[in-house]
Amino acid sequence: MSVPLTLLGLLDREPSHGYDLKREYDAYFGRGKPLPFGQVYSTLSRLARDGKVVISEVGPGEGPDRKRYIITDLGATEVEQWLTQPVEPEPHLQTVLFAKVVLALMLDRPAGEYLDTQRSAHLQRMRELTEIKRGGSLVDALLADHGLYHLEADLRWIEMTGARLDALKKAVRQ
Amino acid sequence: MTIAIEARDVVFSFGQTPALRGASIAVDPGEIVAIMGASGSGKSTLLHCLAGILVPDSGEILFDGARVDSMTEAQRSSLRRDRFGFVFQFGQLVPELTTAENVALPLLLSGTRRAEALRKAYGWFERLGLEGLEQRRPGELSGGQAQRVALARGLVAGPEVLFADEPTGALDSLTGEQVMDLLVTAAREQGTTVILVTHEPRVAAYADREVSVRDGRVNAPDRIAS
Ligand SMILES: Nc1ncnc2c1ncn2[C@@H]1O[C@H](COP(=O)(O)OP(=O)(O)OP(=O)(O)O)[C@@H](O)[C@H]1O
Ligand SMILES: [Mg+2]
Numbered sequence: 417m418s419v420p421l422t423l424l425g426l427l428d429r430e431p432s433h434g435y436d437l438k439r440e441y442d443a444y445f446g447r448g449k450p451l452p453f454g455q456v457y458s459t460l461s462r463l464a465r466d467g468k469v470v471i472s473e474v475g476p477g478e479g480p481d482r483k484r485y486i487i488t489d490l491g492a493t494e495v496e497q498w499l500t501q502p503v504e505p506e507p508h509l510q511t512v513l514f515a516k517v518v519l520a521l522m523l524d525r526p527a528g529e530y531l532d533t534q535r536s537a538h539l540q541r542m543r544e545l546t547e548i549k550r551g552g553s554l555v556d557a558l559l560a561d562h563g564l565y566h567l568e569a570d571l572r573w574i575e576m577t578g579a580r581l582d583a584l585k586k587a588v589r590q
Numbered sequence: 591m592t593i594a595i596e597a598r599d600v601v602f603s604f605g606q607t608p609a610l611r612g613a614s615i616a617v618d619p620g621e622i623v624a625i626m627g628a629s630g631s632g633k634s635t636l637l638h639c640l641a642g643i644l645v646p647d648s649g650e651i652l653f654d655g656a657r658v659d660s661m662t663e664a665q666r667s668s669l670r671r672d673r674f675g676f677v678f679q680f681g682q683l684v685p686e687l688t689t690a691e692n693v694a695l696p697l698l699l700s701g702t703r704r705a706e707a708l709r710k711a712y713g714w715f716e717r718l719g720l721e722g723l724e725q726r727r728p729g730e731l732s733g734g735q736a737q738r739v740a741l742a743r744g745l746v747a748g749p750e751v752l753f754a755d756e757p758t759g760a761l762d763s764l765t766g767e768q769v770m771d772l773l774v775t776a777a778r779e780q781g782t783t784v785i786l787v788t789h790e791p792r793v794a795a796y797a798d799r800e801v802s803v804r805d806g807r808v809n810a811p812d813r814i815a816s
Contacts, residue, residue, distance in 0.1 A: 532802075532809065535802070536800070538791070539791060539794060539795060539800050542791060542792065542794075542795035543795045543796075543797075543798075545795070546792075546795040546796055550771060550774075564792055564795065565792075567791070568790075568791045568792055571791045575628070579628070
């Protein structure tokens with residue numbers, strides 16, 4: 417999750433205060449990991465330094481919440497580009513899991529059992545996400561689904577790899 | 591912990607083809623268990639043995655303390671009718687009957703009066719979001735609707751165990767998840783034990799736990815069948 421771009425995106429709707437931005441960020445994107453205030457303000461001042469937002473001081477007094485942040489054309493263009501460009505479809509080829517399987521085979525360890533253990537860990541996480549999905553809002557459900565589909569993809573890989581362990585063993589032990 | 595239904599070291603062959611080679615599984619009352627595994631690994635055969643549809647060549651099936659594998663055909667058939675419910679991949683509704691009659695069928699077969707059976711069946715239409723479809727024939731339903739009707743039929747008689755073999759296999763993801771959501775909610779409400787065969791992890795994630803079948807044997811993580 418890119419914090420600067422997400423905050424910029426929120427500002428693309430309307431100017432806002434740091435506190436409100438944090439609240440909205442936490443509600444939609446935080447998922448139990450609230451954004452620290454320090455990070456909100458340091459991110460906003462970097463965005464200001466780079467000319468992507470401007471700060472309008474509203475009202476008298478001290479403290480950061482006097483400030484309203486307004487997106488600039490440069491910032492808006494960046495949000496637009498970010499939204500329209502696809503996310504890098506990373507192949508994740510060098511995952512920890514892959515490394516474990518290959519090493520297990522090289523070391524003559526029970527790779528199949530490791531995969532079984534991984535499968536049940538994945539399914540356990542999928543059950544938790546399914547619970548969240550069944551009990552939560554549509555926003556929660558869609559986020560949980562994103563996690564579920566990714567875990568499912570891993571599981572497919574686990575099944576395929578499990579079915580070809582013998583061949584893989586020959587390949588890595590030559 | 592009491593056990594609702596159990597297979598002990600079950601062996602089953604279709605002629606020369608071995609399908610189960612010593613499969614064991616124990617399911618607690620009210621538990622929802624997903625049986626996973628590759629195509630041809632023996633999932634459906636295990637489900638059919640547990641449900642008293644197939645009789646193992648050796649090994650035991652226990653339900654509520656009784657040996658299902660040594661029952662007579664008549665005893666097994668009344669067990670299936672009175673205490674088990676079934677949902678399969680393609681609804682398998684009776685095309686000549688209305689959907690309401692299809693849902694009422696298990697009740698009618700076990701001797702419930704027609705008016706009472708239909709009244710109960712109608713209750714399920716509301717619950718599963720199928721209101722207004724009671725008088726249609728199965729041929730006039732979408733796949734997802736037909737599968738919900740099949741689910742209602744599987745649950746209408748308040749079975750102690752629901753056997754579901756790929757109940758979402760013919761549905762798209764969203765419809766399949768709606769069916770699973772309804773299945774789990776209804777099963778929990780009435781305390782029904784569910785044995786769910788699926789090869790889809792997202793469907794299995796609705797269960798309390800999963801076991802995987804490989805080469806006719808059950809591999810259960812975190813729980814060794816004793
Ligand atoms: N009626 C039958 N006659 C002969 N062999 C059968 C029959 N039904 C299943 N088999 C064989 O028994 C084995 C186990 O089949 P089973 O249907 O239990 O697998 P499964 O795990 O349910 O597969 P799938 O995911 O494809 O439904 C397979 O080798 C299959 O070919
Ligand atoms: Mg099958």
